């Protein structure tokens with residue numbers, strides 16, 4: 028009997044703590060709270076149409092206040108974030124390629140990666156540029172171009188992981204390179220999903 032009531036007390040106490048922490052967290056947001064909830068809800072729902080919804084949400088959360096509930100801004104922000112990720116990945120692989128103790132094969136595979144990632148960067152830049160010229164009058168043609176460029180960017184990234192997979196690279200570096208490339212490929216795939224959604228929303 029006593030054991031049960033102390034358990035209940037503990038639950039009530041824990042519940043009080045949770046409520047308190049929620050209220051404490053809410054205070055700084057009070058003014059913009061409604062907007063914040065609306066924007067993050069839009070982001071979460073939009074990301075559901077992508078293949079990697081969690082990565083989509085996490086990578087774009089910082090831009091939620093800018094995106095608001097605008098699908099066009101969401102798609103543009105997603106392309107921007109993907110471009111930045113490919114850029115830093117390419118720089119990281121360039122640095123890793125200079126590591127000591129790599130076999131010539133491994134260095135060659137990394138240099139190949141940096142090269143295809145550079146193509147991928149060009150394609151993403153073109154997509155972002157095309158997106159900025161998107162109008163009702165040129166919608167279908169422009170979106171179709173953007174779909175083509177982003178698909179090409181994704182293919183280039185896949186070329187990099189495939190090339191790296193074929194060689195027997197040292198465990199750690201191989202795992203690391205694969206992991207970061209896979210992540211940017213997932214971000215690119217998410218951007219493509221958002222573009223495809225934008226394309227169908229027009230009809």
Ligand SMILES: *[C@@H]1O[C@H](CO)[C@@H](O)[C@H](O)[C@H]1NC(C)=O
Pocket residue numbers: 099100101102103104107
């Ligand atoms: C994308 O980045 C460009 C350049 O930094 C910026 O001008 C633009 O507002 C960004 N677009 C979106 C939708 O975030």
Ligand SMILES: *[C@@H]1O[C@H](CO)[C@@H](O)[C@H](O)[C@H]1NC(C)=O
Pocket residue numbers: 193194195
């Ligand atoms: C990679 O390693 C495996 C096993 O260690 C070996 O059988 C294979 O021939 C190697 N491949 C290359 C391309 O070096």
